[in-house]
Amino acid sequence: MADTGTQQPYQADTAHAMPAAAVLAAVHGDPDGLSTAEAAARRGRWGPNDIPAAAGNGLWMVFLRQFASPLIYVLALAAGLSVWLGEWSDAAFIAAVLLLNAAIGSTQEHRAERSAQALRRMVTTASDVVRDGNLLEIDARELVVGDVVLLSSGMRVPADVRLLDSQGLQVDESPLTGESLPVDKNPRATVPRAAALGDRPTMAYAGTLVGRGRGRGVVTATGATTQVGALAGELREPSSVEAPLLTRMRRFALVVGLGVALVALAVGAVETVRGTPWHEVVLIGVALAVSAVPEGLPVALTVALAVAVRRMARREVIVRRLVAVESLGSCTVVASDKTGTLTVNELTVTHVAVPGCEPWEVTGVGADPTGSVMVDGADADAGMAAAERLARAGVLCNEATLAATEDGWVHRGDAVDVAMLVLGRKLGISRPVALDGAEQLAAIPFESEHRYAATLHAADPGTARIVVKGAVERVRRMCTTMVTLHGERPIDAEQVDRMAERLASTGERVVALAVRRVGRRDGGPGADPDLDHDELTGMTLLGLVGMSDPLRPDSPAAIAACRRAGISVVMITGDHAATALAAARELGLADGPDEVVTGHELHTAANGAARGAVEGAAYGGAQGAGPQEAGPEGAGPQEAGPQEAGPEGAGRGGAESAAAVDALTARATVFARVEPAQKLDIVESLTRRGEVVAVTGDGANDAPALHHAHVGVAMGRSGTDVAREAAEIVVTDDQFGSIAAGVEEGRIAYANVRKVIQLLIATGAGELVLVLAALTMGLPLPLLAVQLLWLNLVTNGIQDVALAFEPGEGDEMRRRPRPPGEPVFDRLMVERVLLSAAVIGGVTVAFYQWLLAAGWSVEDARNSVVLLMVLFENVHVFNSRSELRSVFTHDPRRNLLLVGSTLLAQALHIVAMHVPFTQAVLGLHPVSLAHWATLLGLATTLLVAVELHKAFCRRRARRS
Numbered sequence: 001m002a003d004t005g006t007q008q009p010y011q012a013d014t015a016h017a018m019p020a021a022a023v024l025a026a027v028h029g030d031p032d033g034l035s036t037a038e039a040a041a042r043r044g045r046w047g048p049n050d051i052p053a054a055a056g057n058g059l060w061m062v063f064l065r066q067f068a069s070p071l072i073y074v075l076a077l078a079a080g081l082s083v084w085l086g087e088w089s090d091a092a093f094i095a096a097v098l099l100l101n102a103a104i105g106s107t108q109e110h111r112a113e114r115s116a117q118a119l120r121r122m123v124t125t126a127s128d129v130v131r132d133g134n135l136l137e138i139d140a141r142e143l144v145v146g147d148v149v150l151l152s153s154g155m156r157v158p159a160d161v162r163l164l165d166s167q168g169l170q171v172d173e174s175p176l177t178g179e180s181l182p183v184d185k186n187p188r189a190t191v192p193r194a195a196a197l198g199d200r201p202t203m204a205y206a207g208t209l210v211g212r213g214r215g216r217g218v219v220t221a222t223g224a225t226t227q228v229g230a231l232a233g234e235l236r237e238p239s240s241v242e243a244p245l246l247t248r249m250r251r252f253a254l255v256v257g258l259g260v261a262l263v264a265l266a267v268g269a270v271e272t273v274r275g276t277p278w279h280e281v282v283l284i285g286v287a288l289a290v291s292a293v294p295e296g297l298p299v300a301l302t303v304a305l306a307v308a309v310r311r312m313a314r315r316e317v318i319v320r321r322l323v324a325v326e327s328l329g330s331c332t333v334v335a336s337d338k339t340g341t342l343t344v345n346e347l348t349v350t351h352v353a354v355p356g357c358e359p360w361e362v363t364g365v366g367a368d369p370t371g372s373v374m375v376d377g378a379d380a381d382a383g384m385a386a387a388e389r390l391a392r393a394g395v396l397c398n399e400a401t402l403a404a405t406e407d408g409w410v411h412r413g414d415a416v417d418v419a420m421l422v423l424g425r426k427l428g429i430s431r432p433v434a435l436d437g438a439e440q441l442a443a444i445p446f447e448s449e450h451r452y453a454a455t456l457h458a459a460d461p462g463t464a465r466i467v468v469k470g471a472v473e474r475v476r477r478m479c480t481t482m483v484t485l486h487g488e489r490p491i492d493a494e495q496v497d498r499m500a501e502r503l504a505s506t507g508e509r510v511v512a513l514a515v516r517r518v519g520r521r522d523g524g525p526g527a528d529p530d531l532d533h534d535e536l537t538g539m540t541l542l543g544l545v546g547m548s549d550p551l552r553p554d555s556p557a558a559i560a561a562c563r564r565a566g567i568s569v570v571m572i573t574g575d576h577a578a579t580a581l582a583a584a585r586e587l588g589l590a591d592g593p594d595e596v597v598t599g600h601e602l603h604t605a606a607n608g609a610a611r612g613a614v615e616g617a618a619y620g621g622a623q624g625a626g627p628q629e630a631g632p633e634g635a636g637p638q639e640a641g642p643q644e645a646g647p648e649g650a651g652r653g654g655a656e657s658a659a660a661v662d663a664l665t666a667r668a669t670v671f672a673r674v675e676p677a678q679k680l681d682i683v684e685s686l687t688r689r690g691e692v693v694a695v696t697g698d699g700a701n702d703a704p705a706l707h708h709a710h711v712g713v714a715m716g717r718s719g720t721d722v723a724r725e726a727a728e729i730v731v732t733d734d735q736f737g738s739i740a741a742g743v744e745e746g747r748i749a750y751a752n753v754r755k756v757i758q759l760l761i762a763t764g765a766g767e768l769v770l771v772l773a774a775l776t777m778g779l780p781l782p783l784l785a786v787q788l789l790w791l792n793l794v795t796n797g798i799q800d801v802a803l804a805f806e807p808g809e810g811d812e813m814r815r816r817p818r819p820p821g822e823p824v825f826d827r828l829m830v831e832r833v834l835l836s837a838a839v840i841g842g843v844t845v846a847f848y849q850w851l852l853a854a855g856w857s858v859e860d861a862r863n864s865v866v867l868l869m870v871l872f873e874n875v876h877v878f879n880s881r882s883e884l885r886s887v888f889t890h891d892p893r894r895n896l897l898l899v900g901s902t903l904l905a906q907a908l909h910i911v912a913m914h915v916p917f918t919q920a921v922l923g924l925h926p927v928s929l930a931h932w933a934t935l936l937g938l939a940t941t942l943l944v945a946v947e948l949h950k951a952f953c954r955r956r957a958r959r960s
């Protein structure tokens with residue numbers, strides 16, 4: 001692979017101080033982009049646009065880390081003591097097992113980390129680039145110096161870019177400069193050569209985040225030669241933070257380690273007083289330590305989580321932080337976006353409405369522009385002219401592309417814009433046709449927070465025209481007049497609102513269009529004219545369009561599945577309340593307007609103002625869904641919008657406003673006309689009310705909500721880089737159904753983790769009971785330290801991991817969510833562990849005593865005890881497949897790995913009983929088949945006991 005560094009021919013260092021044209025010339029670029037061939041040649045020469053990967057934790061570091069555990073310290077101490085006592089074979093065996101354990105642990109951990117990284121890479125960063133004059137979306141790694149790229153809000157800048165033009169572009173450069181406020185960009189600014197990185201408005205640097213606006217620029221540096229590449233390592237993808245469950249288990253191990261030390265000391269003291277020789281006291285202490293320490297737990301948990309991550313990936317859910325595996329299973333509310341998550345986000349204009357007329361139907365579906373506007377009545381010609389004016393405006397104020405190819409019509413860009421282009425084509429107005437003589441001079445790009453887009457176009461000599469497209473309440477308030485079939489009239493707000501509500505009540509997304517003629521202006525020497533939000537007044541409303549967006553076919557079923565699983569689903573959308581309610585009804589989410597809360601209501605509640613209005617207004621005003629939500633003229637969310645409310649939202653108004661917001665979130669299943677910043681208020685309120693919240697997001701401003709929720713879910717396809725990086729999980733197909741699948745997998749994973757923990761702790765505790773009971777009864781040690789290690793790490797170690805591969809029990813989505821913060825050791829777990837330990841320890845010690853009493857030598861008796869313990873482990877792994885279900889209703893074929901590993905554990909022990917080396921080290925020898933069968937019979941007592949406990953627990957669960 002070519003060196004990405006120094007061979008690039010162009011010194012990017014000075015691009016910020018050079019005029020854009022000079023930079024283009026220096027990189028041998030072209031405003032229309034490079035040719036594909038040239039880009040390929042450059043990529044071949046200079047390599048991909050990759051920041052070299054961090055050295056990361058090498059396998060050696062991971063290996064050494066395996067020894068940093070209190071459990072291992074206890075074992076290491078045991079090995080040391082064995083050396084001191086001259087028990088060389090014990091010491092060597094403990095050391096060998098420790099090494100083996102560390103080797104298995106580190107390969108597992110390394111593999112898990114590698115596959116997690118590979119999964120994260122599946123979510124690649126795409127980049128909009130102009131090649132051969134066409135706009136394409138490519139993997140950002142394919143970019144080369146000289147490429148012309150487009151930047152838009154929510155995007156991570158893919159390379160160092162000299163801006164050529166921009167519209168309201170603001171970039172968060174904190175990853176590079178530490179400056180937390182977004183920086184305004186201006187390609188025409190004059191920047192001194194010595195300017196610091198943070199003072200270069202002409203540039204956008206790789207790794208920084210576009211907060212708002214649009215930009216176009218030429219790539220000046222890629223990969224290691226970018227500013228961030230030079231910083232090496234500052235901007236790496238986040239290493240996956242340890243799962244809280246693992247942290248809790250580490251803490252648990254620490255407590256066990258300390259507990260073991262104390263018990264060993266106490267037993268040692270008692271034994272010394274009883275006159276036991278000191279070196280035997282030490283051996284007893286070592287055996288106790290080994291029996292009580294769940295050595296296999298860290299490896300088994302790592303595997304269990306890795307299995308869960310892989311399974312989720314198969315169901316389109318990529319886990320970015322391991323915490324999600326656990327929290328997904330316990331979430332009680334899923335707050336989902338509507339467009340694109342519950343619906344397919346393929347908008348088709350189905351109605352065109354001009355004030356004073358019935359809405360006209362538009363025929364045709366999707367991106368294929370065959371169809372027409374069905375204008376009828378006496379004024380058909382005037383109607384058609386009005387429809388064409390409206391469509392032309394929608395085509396002009398537009399950022400999307402639509403083109404005919406051999407494979408049919410292909411489109412790029414925002415779904416609303418694509419739908420407008422299709423409408424235009426149906427009326428014979430393509431974008432080139434619309435732009436003929438109406439060149440675009442400036443633009444305010446669409447951002448969710450202001451809900452409209454505007455463009456400025458050249459018009460008749462000396463004039464220009466502003467075109468606005470956006471949400472009805474916003475655009476209507478910019479207008480003083482409206483077009484009717486009988487000429488321009490003063491705007492009739494009520495009539496417009498009625499028209500909008502009529503379209504929205506069938507679930508259509510409604511967009512209004514307006515125009516205004518202004519004087520032609522120049523942007524001053526060397527600069528383009530600007531368009532400002534303040535200029536959007538005195539406009540003429542051209543009419544409304546209604547767009548349909550079909551539901552995803554699996555959304556209703558997935559919502560129903562969540563409900564059965566005790567999870568409430570709420571919809572959060574920027575759409576009109578009536579649009580949202582219609583969709584929610586179809587999804588089976590909401591029944592009536594009282595379940596809808598608007599962003600305006602939230603804002604009012606959060607600010608503690610107009611409380612009375614909030615209490616009375618369930619649905620944005622007395623008359624149901626409608627743009628009335630904006631309240632009296634001029635008092636709508638625009639003027640008193642949540643932008644001013646700041647991200648603290650409810651917090652700022654104190655307890656009273658928090659309570660008001662909570663009252664709203666308690667009854668709402670639909671949040672409409674919500675601004676991205678308000679998502680955070682909703683998440684905070686739900687959290688305050690004790691819910692465990694999963695929230696979806698795609699835009700740049702969704703990041704705070706994604707961060708704050710227990711589980712942030714970003715959309716892999718439509719989501720911005722910013723949203724994806726803020727989220728714990730990424731849903732690669734954007735579908736709500738995959739979130740439900742993720743919840744199910746999360747629950748299965750948590751259940752499997754519990755199964756593994758139960759198995760290991762119960763068998764460990766059984767050994768402890770055995771050793772303590774034998775000592776209390778004055779019997780010699782029933783198991784040697786090496787035998788205990790063999791049991792814990794080899795025979796059990798082989799089979800416990802297979803529990804992590806248990807498929808779901810099938811009822812995961814019919815159970816209530818696990819209470820958050822519920823300890824792993826809940827009542828059932830404690831009972832099961834104590835019962836199993838009592839049976840294992842009790843039966844074995846009784847048998848051991850009987851053997852000794854029958855005249856067996858201690859060595860022979862120990863040999864039987866070890867085999868009995870292996871059989872207990874084999875039985876208990878099947879017991880552990882389900883907490884409540886009988887082993888006899890659980891088809892073993894569903895986890896053949898478990899069957900295989902149990903047989904392997906048994907086979908390995910049989911081999912160890914026959915091979916001289918292991919015979920010598922472990923003190924083992926073969927037994928007769930009849931004796932083996934007797935031991936198996938004894939081991940089935942555990943099966944009976946656990947079956948009885950399961951039946952008891954099932955009854956208890958039914959009763960509660």
Ligand SMILES: Nc1ncnc2c1ncn2[C@@H]1O[C@H](COP(=O)(O)OP(=O)(O)OP(=O)(O)O)[C@@H](O)[C@H]1O
Binds near residue numbers: 340449471
């Ligand atoms: N490209 C656009 N140009 C102009 N107006 C738009 C555009 N897209 C959406 N709108 C208007 O802004 C409103 C809010 O849209 P937005 O895309 O912000 O919703 P959203 O919150 O992303 O929706 P959801 O949460 O359902 O995905 C829409 O109802 C529509 O009226």
